[in-house]
Amino acid sequence: MRTAVCAAAVLCACLAPAAHAQSSITLYGIIDNGIAYTNSVASSIHAKGASRWSMATGFGSGDRWGFYGREDLGGGMAAVFRLESGFSGINGTSSQGGRLFGRQAYVGLSSDRYGTVTLGRQYDFTFDYVAVLMSWLQFGSIYGAHIGDVDDSFQTFRLNNTVKYEVSPFSGLKLGALYGFSNQAAGENGAGFANNRAYAFGLDYLRGPMHIVASYLELSNPSAGLATSTNPGGTVGDEYSGSTSIFYNAGFVERQRIYALGGGYAFGPATLNVIVTDTHLDYRGAHHLRVDNYEINGRYQVTPALTAGLGYIFTNGDGYTGSGAASFATGDHPKWHQVNAGVSYLLSKRTDLHFSAVYQRLAGDASVVAINVFGPAGEGRNSQLALLAGFRHRF
Template structure:
């Protein structure tokens, strides 16, 4: 009996060893909690006077998450791959979005070093993936450093349902990609769909990316964001802030962006970005003219030692005159970040930001003075005035 048991254990161990050589599954995650202060905050869409606010913040440096990712060797250089990733609030344990568990990412695909990668599910668009290496949020955090309201989708807020994404292998530093998301609206292939395409080129210390993205409202003719819209988060429209609140009934959103970077040394690097964002009205939209926002930004990253990281950024966003606004909205934002690594997986961080708004924008169909809303972490509590200051500190742990 003892010999039989030993044999079974040995065979089981051998099978497990063979399986692990061909397959891999990794559990990973992030918990990030801290404190945030803003000098003025009110409710989105409200004209009520704002007040200062101190609150416990979460997901500032890195979004709180846990997930599973894995691969299986299919032979011939091909692998099956998958990711299931759930977002949550580290302050109270609540799910990031209602109506699902793995709402950050849920996809499966096939990859081959010679032919590229094709994935299907809820995931980032090719637009984001190809531009992300030089996004302002790489060093500044999206919470404090995303371009105002993240209207240009250079932070990780825009995840797309029902999507196919293809990314090519690198051809002498050049990579291209495209994605398409099916809205699923009966009788219409285009309603609610999202599609994007882009290029990325890397050569030594220099890199550049350029991409296009279009997001269609599944509601015919525009209006309330439709349930079949592929960028919906639990039925809600993505990234609504004081910057674009007047244009949430658009028939479509369109983005063109370029990001680039140069690494001068192991300690110094700089990135820059330009984006053009358009909110295109339909017959049922509450605005009549296409609203256009142009944004220029730059970030300086300094890493003087292994444990330290510093970032400094500036962004300028300007809206064109339209929809009765005779003085287009303008937003200037300054952001600073500091990070100290306590270990490979744990660190302390701090961030500070200031934004000043001027000109006019729309709110509930009416022309109003533009008000400040820092990054994408203050979208639910924008300032009731032209200016806003935000400060935060926290602890982040990766596992």
């Protein structure tokens, strides 16, 4: 009997590597903490602001940990999944409204020939394809995203209940399509299939030193995802409203359309990127707002370990004169200027020190400045400055 048991154990040990050789699960993460100085920050738009020194987290990359899994099914097919959790590195709390896997949570099938289809909570293509050319991801910090994140390039909100398809028809080109369900039964006053749903498309073309990206996202009744509204179980959850979401907080948004186009080119150690996003917001009461972001940024690889970059963003708003417009403008032509600067130094392949600065100034009819995540500068302030120094480790 003992001989049989030993033989079985040896057989299992020999077979186990073969049985699991085609499957893998990767544990990964980022933690990024540091010190921040803001020349003025307030609890609300109309409150008085004051300077602040603080500990902050998620400078260059939002803190996260997650699992990515892949199982080879044969014939070029594989099952894939990702569970990714966001958290604060300075107090340990969960991000994305306390969700366990609030950054991403999906499962799907991948084919070498036919592409990949995934289902769950996912990014749209503005983030997947276009944001990678923006200064806040290229070399800056998360605080350097476009004002109000009106184009969702920072992913203030992710999309729930989605089916996402990506395919690469030939080398260098990726195409994508996404649909997010409202998960709501038919009803009165607009409730039903289209209440808080989404659909999106994307293109990513990379050939040699040239990179071209484009995306489109349309949301129907995204404000319905707020807990006090009509469909918090739809594709946009309760993340739609935040302290710096100045355009979403201005009223119930019945439709949001985001067009984005970008291009980049590498000149040896230098890279130049240009991005344009065009966002249309339709508010309840037949009010409309258009917000265009124009960004140009450059990054230079000074040494293999040292990278520096500088970016400029011009934001131009037009059209909204409803009562909610008073929360960000005194007229229908608000404008903003923003400069992002950043330097990072690699201590190893996985660990770096980084420094960044974000300066934002209002113009035109704009009445508030609000650097991403930090919050508004306060009443009577026409500019805001944030200086940040952090230590980041990837695992």
